[in-house]
Amino acid sequence: MAWVNAIIQGLLTGGLYALFACGLSLMFGVMKVVNLAHGDLATVAGYIAVGIIAVSHVPVLWSIPIVVVLMAVLGYILQRSIIQAAITRGELTTLIVTFGLSIIIENGLQQFFTANSRGLGVGDSFITASFSIGSQISIAYLNLGIFVLAVVVLLGLQQYLSRSKYGRLIRAVADDREAAQLSGADYRHVFGIAAAIAFGTVAIAGICEGMITTISPTIGTDTILLFAFASVVIGGLGSLWGTLLGGVVLGVAQAVGAQINGSWETLAGYAVFLLVLVVRPQGLTSRGVQS
């Protein structure tokens, strides 16, 4: 029964990892940008939520839409300014620029918020509440809620990409930038919209991380970025459901590893990551396109 419990807990954690990963995957799929500041931006979103809650005393859940909008606007502006400037100078430049952004963010956060970790209190009733199946499986409402939220975000993203005008343009620009221009699309604006969406998912990821554990200035690269990378690679680039699968596989591997030996949690996750890289480098779902 303990094993079943480990698998279920890992599966639920996988939802959070999918939230970490989908923005990273989207930005790489559309603009071929590997955003090394991805995790730090999630941390920034978490701190913005901390700030908003401290000032206005809104409940944590209410802070999510506010932070999502703020981060989306930030995403559009960053994309149209420094990231676009980096893209026109070549793919390597985007790595250097986002790496620099990551360093600036981490040091900035330490300066303003100190190195102490902070949590986003969801209220005791929700954070500790759980229901039990049998005697050994106990599922926290918070973890289940985050998993459901991840599925909803991915479903919404998929519907948006396949049905809306801008979703179509995002896919078209990802396929062939020049051909999209010939159809009248300003690809820089479309990139901006894709970045806004990616940053919106990053905001949700950062707040969820803050609710489920705590956030500190360096958690962005130490945890979020690495788990996001692992999920994307395990699942396969460019596929949204692959991202969810990748997150779930990573989460289950970590939980099962921890069940075998308490110190094996992280190790087991990366062992599976390496195994996938060796056996199936294109990822578990190998389709090259979204939706």
Added chain:
Amino acid sequence: MSTRTDSGTPLLMVRDLVVHHGQLQAVSGISLTVFPGEVYALIGANGAGKSTLLRTIAGLNHPSAGSISYDGKDVTGLRPEKRAAAGIVMVPEGRRLFPSLSLEDNLKVGMSYARKGPWNISRVYDLFPWMKERRGQKTAQMSGGEQQSVAIGRALVANPRLLLLDELSLGLAPVIVQRIYAMLPQVLESGITVLLVEQDVSQALRVATHLQCLLEGHTTLEGTPAEVTREQVEAAYFGVSDGSNT
């Protein structure tokens, strides 16, 4: 040449255009004038600079000298997407469809910034009736001729005033090429002016109302198909100097 100016003000005027590909000068001072309703054909061998010229008119390449004016306005510095919105729409060489999109989504992308006009998706389905049944299919699974038709459809739904066709015949069997060119009368009927680039000279002579032959970035011959002889075209195409160059 003499009667062409009767057709009113030119739709497109290119003056002394010079375009470089890195160190290489691909287009060396070419001028051309396209009047409304014309089918203007640029012919020439590989490397003559035809496609570069067309890409520069569409805004994808930047000239190092010269000017392009469209509908009386200078568009030399305008971005390609703005030119498309103004009515200069290109069917690029090699089709350049969006492989992860379905046929219909390819057409919908073409419509995203469309001008008002007679063309829409259902009219494209009337022009190419096979498309309707296969609209959900990914274009990567289609034949070259089918892909070329989708690329034409994607350009038409934008309701261009000036349609640029780059090497429609490239890599296609002659019978397929003729079938694709069969759409031209309906396109012209809807008021669209066509500027096309062709390697296939006989195909170009068949459809063009005016033609211009390029060789190594220069104009070697210009006139209506009736004005020029087969020998002149051959000489201009291959650069054989027999005194017939203009």
